[in-house]
Amino acid sequence: MSYNYPDQQGHFEQYGGIYMAETLIPAVEELRQQYLRFRDDPEFKAEFAYELKHYVGRPSPIYHAKRLSESLGGAQIYLKREDLNHTGAHKINNAIGQALLAKRMGKKRVIAETGAGMHGVATATVAARFGMECIVYMGAEDIQRQAPNVFRMKLLGATVVPVESGSKTLKDACNEAIRDWVTNVESTFYIFGTAAGPHPYPMMVRDFQCVIGNEAKEQMPEMIGRQPDAVIACVGGGSNAIGLFHPYIEEKSVQIIGVEAGGHGIASGKHAAPLTGNAKVGVLHGNKVYLMQDENGQIIETHSISAGLDYPGVGPEHCLLKDLGRAQYVAINDDEALAAFDALCRFEGIIPALESSHALAHAMKIAPSMGKDKVLLVNLSGRGDKDMNTVARIKGITL
Amino acid sequence: MSRIDTTFGKLKQQQRKALIPFVTAGDPSQLLTVPLMHELVKVGADVIELGVPFSDPMADGPVIQRASERALKNGMSLRGVLGMVAEFRKQDTTTPVVLMGYGNPIEAMGWETFAQRCAEVGVDGVLTVDFPPEESHEAFEHLQRHNIAPIFLLAPTTNEARIEQVAKLARGYVYYVSLKGVTGAGNLDLSAIEEKIPQLRKHIHLPIGVGFGIRDAATARAVSKLCDGVVVGSRIVQEIENSDEKNVVANVGKLVKELRIAIDQ
Numbered sequence A: 001m002s003y004n005y006p007d008q009q010g011h012f013e014q015y016g017g018i019y020m021a022e023t024l025i026p027a028v029e030e031l032r033q034q035y036l037r038f039r040d041d042p043e044f045k046a047e048f049a050y051e052l053k054h055y056v057g058r059p060s061p062i063y064h065a066k067r068l069s070e071s072l073g074g075a076q077i078y079l080k081r082e083d084l085n086h087t088g089a090h091k092i093n094n095a096i097g098q099a100l101l102a103k104r105m106g107k108k109r110v111i112a113e114t115g116a117g118m119h120g121v122a123t124a125t126v127a128a129r130f131g132m133e134c135i136v137y138m139g140a141e142d143i144q145r146q147a148p149n150v151f152r153m154k155l156l157g158a159t160v161v162p163v164e165s166g167s168k169t170l171k172d173a174c175n176e177a178i179r180d181w182v183t184n185v186e187s188t189f190y191i192f193g194t195a196a197g198p199h200p201y202p203m204m205v206r207d208f209q210c211v212i213g214n215e216a217k218e219q220m221p222e223m224i225g226r227q228p229d230a231v232i233a234c235v236g237g238g239s240n241a242i243g244l245f246h247p248y249i250e251e252k253s254v255q256i257i258g259v260e261a262g263g264h265g266i267a268s269g270k271h272a273a274p275l276t277g278n279a280k281v282g283v284l285h286g287n288k289v290y291l292m293q294d295e296n297g298q299i300i301e302t303h304s305i306s307a308g309l310d311y312p313g314v315g316p317e318h319c320l321l322k323d324l325g326r327a328q329y330v331a332i333n334d335d336e337a338l339a340a341f342d343a344l345c346r347f348e349g350i351i352p353a354l355e356s357s358h359a360l361a362h363a364m365k366i367a368p369s370m371g372k373d374k375v376l377l378v379n380l381s382g383r384g385d386k387d388m389n390t391v392a393r394i395k396g397i398t399l
Numbered sequence B: 001m002s003r004i005d006t007t008f009g010k011l012k013q014q015q016r017k018a019l020i021p022f023v024t025a026g027d028p029s030q031l032l033t034v035p036l037m038h039e040l041v042k043v044g045a046d047v048i049e050l051g052v053p054f055s056d057p058m059a060d061g062p063v064i065q066r067a068s069e070r071a072l073k074n075g076m077s078l079r080g081v082l083g084m085v086a087e088f089r090k091q092d093t094t095t096p097v098v099l100m101g102y103g104n105p106i107e108a109m110g111w112e113t114f115a116q117r118c119a120e121v122g123v124d125g126v127l128t129v130d131f132p133p134e135e136s137h138e139a140f141e142h143l144q145r146h147n148i149a150p151i152f153l154l155a156p157t158t159n160e161a162r163i164e165q166v167a168k169l170a171r172g173y174v175y176y177v178s179l180k181g182v183t184g185a186g187n188l189d190l191s192a193i194e195e196k197i198p199q200l201r202k203h204i205h206l207p208i209g210v211g212f213g214i215r216d217a218a219t220a221r222a223v224s225k226l227c228d229g230v231v232v233g234s235r236i237v238q239e240i241e242n243s244d245e246k247n248v249v250a251n252v253g254k255l256v257k258e259l260r261i262a263i264d265q
């Protein structure tokens, strides 16, 4: 049987769905209808392709990290360079897609949540590009961690609203964006940043991000005459990962590995790895997924060095891929991610985002025990300029 | 007959409207919730909506968010809330109690265990804000089995087809959210409510309560004319927040009594 998810109601088996307050149900239903209408519309597809090519700069290249691979003495590491996209991460692929849809739906005001700030920057960028008002919700703690991105959003004309509730990170920014949407449902399009949330977001964001995997599937044979042995990506909500993974699901020879944020280590409890950490299934932000929670069903605070991975849930399709055994999920700790960050800077002259450094760290972990003819394709989901403050602080340097 | 049906039946006979106050369980302290519930009944509440605190109350404004945070800090859990209802029922066997909150604490407990416990302690209805009818099949089955009423929200954005769908599943009463926004917002539009209620009545044969944005006696009175009951949440929770613990029961009592008088006028 071929893999075909989600179903009509947005379920990936038991995961996904539309767990939202009544006021927003008609809005997500309208979004679903409009998305299904435009998804296969030749004009929409052509405009999306045009923007990706001329505005984002796609296709993003694949780069053979030769010196890094040599230093490890095993498998060859290749990087899908999403960091070279306009605005510096994969987030723009999805933001463009949703903005084009918002334009067709006549919405002049867009809102977004952001953790690392990359999705906020991407949304502020497309809002400027298409002449829309833009409000970005961001946890107060993340505003501290990702100051350069806050400034970028403001330069682009967006209003950045600090969120002081709860853990002051990504999940709280999501709560606040949902509150805005409930209040301004008729005028506003919620550009959601990852492959999670109520249906149709997990499906729609995945579809927009699949450009990553679709390109890779053409590029790899051109470069090495075959597909890689494994594709590896970091998983926050899971959008860069599902974008790379989805086109490879039916390629059974390709191993799929998602890398979660292990924080101080799974055993410490201070992490953001619901799949690896065996979290229970629960409901948050519109979907049923593996969710970090206490025994009373309260969402617990997560920890990760990278704001973009610091989220207690994960998109529903990753939950399904885990259950099906089609993808494997692992965790990388803060210090391992930092070591990978340093290694890529020094060996290849590429400064990766801390999020992407998690995926790279796992590749570096498994490469040495693999043959030199093996190939690992790592999604370098973003560049690390935004992380200068965080990394400097950890190294004890004042900028 | 269920406590909710009995209560609304009586009110109808008396040509009165229901007053449905909301408080968050465990706010301002675990010890004060049951005394607050008794006080609410004493000053004229017909149904009590008891909020189950959740870490991520997405449909709530700042006032109820803070109440949730206080309650969680006080160690409140769904288990604890059920215990409070049991305690309340020792003295009050007639006033309906509806638990209102988000689905995840119930998911974590398991719907069957939860529904069974609700029946044991004397909970009458359950409203899970983030479980629309589409996702409520499992919940509905377990609640029905134990004769607990699933209470559903309807909103200004709800279309006719969905009203029909909710009409099939709802028991007890239906809660109409009177504005587009979170709890505690202040932009209630009476004429919009007046326009919507007849559309709801076409399909909904249960009593209709209206809430969100009712901030004073005058609005409570005006809204009560248009429906079968008024739900007042944030205003009461704000009173709790602004009161010393030793005065909180009296202050809330005074406020709710004013609402009662206004509605009965």
Ligand SMILES: Cc1ncc(COP(=O)(O)O)c(C=O)c1O
Residues within 6 Å of the ligand: A089, A090, A115, A116, A117, A118, A119, A193, A194, A195, A234, A235, A236, A237, A238, A239, A240, A241, A307, A308, A309, A353, A355, A356, A381, A382, A383
């Ligand atoms: C560079 C980068 N990679 C990855 C992520 C994680 O998000 P997702 O799992 O949706 O790809 C983020 C989120 O902010 C990011 O900025």
